[in-house]
Amino acid sequence: MLIAASRPSIPHVHPVSACIMADREREAARILNPAATAYEVLGVPPNATHEQIAAQHRELRVRWHPDKHRNSHERATQIFQKIEQAWDTLQDPSRRAKYDQELRRQAVSQDAFAGEGSIGATLRSGAYGRILKAMEELPRGLADDLLLPQIVVVGSESAGKSSLMERIAMQAFFPRAEGFCTRMAIRLKMMHRPHESRVMIRCLRTSNGQVAMFNGMPAEQRFEVDGVQHTVIQRIIERFIAQVHGQDDGRSVLTDIEIEIEFRACNVPTLTLVDLPGIVSMPADVRQQTLELTRRYLRDPNTLVLCVINGNEAALRGSRALEEISEHAVARPAFSKTIVVTTRTDLWVQSNGLVSLARRLADPKNEVGCEPVALIPVINREAPKENQVDGYSLPDLVKKERAKFEEWQAKEPGLRGKPLGILSVLDALNDLFETHMSEVWVPQAKRKLIELRAATKKQLGDFG
Template identity: 30%
Template sequence: MASLGEELLATVNKLQDLVFNTIGNDSLDLPQIVVVGSQSSGKSSVLENIVGRDFLPRGSGIVTRRPLILQLINIPSERDDKPGSDEVHVPHTPASVAGQDEWAEFHHIPGRRFHDFGEVKREIESETARIAGNNKGINRQPINLKIYSPHVLSLTLVDLPGLTKVPIGDQPSDIEKQTRNLITEYIAKPNSIILAVSPANVDIVNSEALKLARHVDPMGRRTIGVLTKLDLMDHGTNALDILSGRVYPLKLGFIGVVNRSQQDIQGNKSLADALQAERDFFRHHPAYRNMAHRCGTQFLAKTLNTTLMTHIRERLPDIKARLNTLMGQTQQELASYGDAAFTGPEHRGSLVLQLMTRFASSFISSIDGTSSEISTKELCGGARIYYIFNSVFGNSLETIDPTQNLSVLDIRTAIRNSTGPRPSLFVPELAFDLLVRPQIKLLEIPSQRCVELVYEELIKVCHTCGSTELSRYPRLQGKLIEVVSDLLRERLGPASTYVESLIAIQRAYINTNHPNFLGAAAAMHSVINDKQEKEKKAAIAEERRKRERRRLRELNGVNGTETPPDEEETEVPGEKAAQLPLRGQSSKPSRSMSPAVGRSHHNIASVLNGSRAGSPPRFGGQGTGSARDSFLNYFFGKDSSLPGSSATAPPPSSHVERPGSRHVSQNVEPSFAGSIRRGDTRMPDRNSIPEVAHEEMDGPPLSARDYDASPFGIDNDQAPAMTEREALETELIRRLISSYFNIVRETIADQVPKAIMHLLVNHSKDVVQNRLVSELYKEDLFQELLYEDDTIKAEREKCEKLLTTYKEAAKIVGEVL
């Protein structure tokens, strides 16, 4: 019977054969001995000594260009004089080699035995050239070679290309990097034992093999050192300290060997004779004879066999656990390609219905945010829809300025057009309606864009909710996406139409009784407060300028410098100060001003303040009515014939200011009106508004040229300045438009997302399952829909084969554990 160790090695060899063409050694990491050494270090000779046969290619440059997995399998001796015990013969003795049946087998040529090891050498060269080419490049795909012999100890060795420094001939320029990467790939596996071959005639500190081994095994726990060419060391030197472990300690130690020299090879010296000469060298050498039993190829083979058996015994439980993990992962991957119970023509309907149900459920869960495959890198599905509603749509509404595209001239023209040929006593409400409706229309474009963005996101969800199982059937997946896309496209129309109707509803009826609407009184109060605040700031600024000029004048007086006339401050008492022109106004009298204009500018201020010069208050019994009452009465035309004021009211022929006069301030622009036309809401000082004489009504009639220059003509740049009333009316309308527009904007921001969710999102979720069944669950479509993609089919078959391999491997391991 074979020993337990040989059974373990046979188990590993079976695993290696099993996974060679399926999963490779990368995932399973089987125990093996990896031979590492620099070029010309005697690496190949060591392997030939262990095998006892000359079977490896030789030559200049890199000869081993592919990994060689060498499985040495001990077979019973066929000699008649074989011993009765089951112990393995001492290998490689000249007597034992003669007349024994040995053969080699390659994994890529199953069933063929090579009895001539010269043919083995030629097949290695041929197979290397077939895969790696003839340009001396290396390839990571291994060659699997088994050697059956009664003269070998059971081992599994991996021969790797030798390390080189400088590319020679047609070798690739990065040959050193390629070789190092390939070697590191093998020795970095925890289950690999590293056999580091170093020549003894080179300083040990320069050993490339030990350097690589230390990189992956810094503690030296799984590295065996081999010293070759001990017979070529300089006279008087030896490697006793290295072999004893005093120079470079390794847990598994160093073993010295003597290989055939190049002269011996050329002289056809047999391996049997070489092994005998090796034994004689260690037995008679004065430095090594005391440790000859621990040197030589025979001791190396026994050490490798014992170490590998022990290593396999320690690692096999881990390999079994690894196999169980790989089986679970493979079963999960295979399940993602579909349930095997649904295969066959009789199950096509069930399979189609199952896939449609999963697709619909994935579509709904992606929108609801309950999908198990939600991305963590970006917003998607329902979260993206919320982002569209809250950020994209909300911000687009907030950026709309309701009066940005309304100029002062537009508002004034709308006010005048809404009154027709009649003069108005009040601010015309029709003008507000005419102006606010087009502004509400501005909300339609972002609302429709919101519908489109949600539609596009649903289409994206539809394309991403397919499973791996569904990807097996590309035609079915395409049909599912097509049906859902058609459903979404159908719902896009009603959603867009309803959103359009929401805007039309808001434009159809302007509800000025809305509780949040600012209203005329509140708007006018706001205008007056702004005016007073600006007047206060202007007065403070003017006072500051006066103090600065006074300080400069005093400094100039102290320095003896006269103040320039244009810098002297002229004190204008009383009404004369009111007659000074404002900044930006012409100081010349207006062409259309009557002599009454200069009579008293204080009269106009009195009108605006609710009283006349020398008479009781116009808008009430109090002498100084509030600013709000005076302006509201002024704008909305309340009757001025109040008690106590009718007796002092001037006759119609007296010079009274008429705010709606056609020729009011054509050349002399009031400061507030001018500021409004320039886009400035700063209110003017009431004392700076000149009084317009009644005689202006008797001026010459408008000519065609005057008409063209009017606000109703073509040349609006020469339009006359607005009156104080027009300016205030314009600002009032502007604030009312902003107030009402904000109300409508809030309503649209609330209603549009609700409409989209109801008409597009929720409706699609509710009917997607029924739509898929009604469109695709037809028996005549099953065969076409269940056409399997060739690539996916190959992946599924590979996965099935892999799972079978793992199960067989687990069964093999289970036989010895």
């Protein structure tokens, strides 16, 4: 007689129970995520009411109490502790308000500077970032004496200089009122500060660095970045400029006044960008004043130049900005610290085709009559409003530009492998920084260290 072998019983899991278990695992993973905010831990939106947060906390507290998870007591304890920490952060209105402010501050900094296409992300990953990190370990007095390079943007009026700077800094700070013309330098001074997020705008006397006075009041204003719209900053700058020009005929180029925007945040590199007034052909006196101001910056040994040219023109080599760099830049060879950026590339391609753009990039020296570090076309004609253009954020515009260039490269083989767009500008700047730091900054730092060592040795000798 054959006896059938008994089969081991397989526990049956009801489909509904399986779904619940899967939901619990996803919930546990969300709570244990190290990057999760207090809102994400509790599974509520940032705008949830106190009652909604309290109800969700009670539900999670019961569900994940360690006593209910004896087979995974340690894991449940970790989850329970994170739930309680999140509740402790959000239950008190004042504590929650401070937490919300910190989240917004981080979001502003990360969106502006830490994302793809930002100068912060690019520079921190290169030699410049390593130098900045090394500077943090130097004695404060020594670090303050070491001058870091500044990016000076030169070009003709309406060439797209301000727009380019906005793409680099990922901030739409610069004035864009209809018919508005800036006749002075605007300096964007970004400073890496781990626990700050503030903006200071002021008019400075370039002769002594003092804040200018108007009607007996200092021309400066400061505020936290959190909640401040970019148009507010634009209007403040426009008001300061109007006050300055109110003291002359409104047409003169002011070489002794500079608008400084000091931006301190956790995710920005310590870096300075200067937008110079556009070079005009007429009136003659304004042209001469603009050239004198441009030359003063070009003669600074810590200046790195972005030369902006309207790329929708047939002849690039006739640019007056290129002539000024050739004659007055302190760097030798003259264009060894200059990146040439051509704007309105889409208009050029629309009129002349992709082959003409490829031909232009194939021989940069022939096109611009010099040998810059790089010749890079960009698309940046739009004017941002509230840090957006036609509903797109500045980071979105960087992605749109890259997609357009990739589309062109797929159609025209001559464009493949060529530097195109703002991301290539940032890469070229990073290379330029590395060269400048090794040639100028490192020798300067060594001399300062030797001087400091000698002075310290002398002081010790004086003490016997």
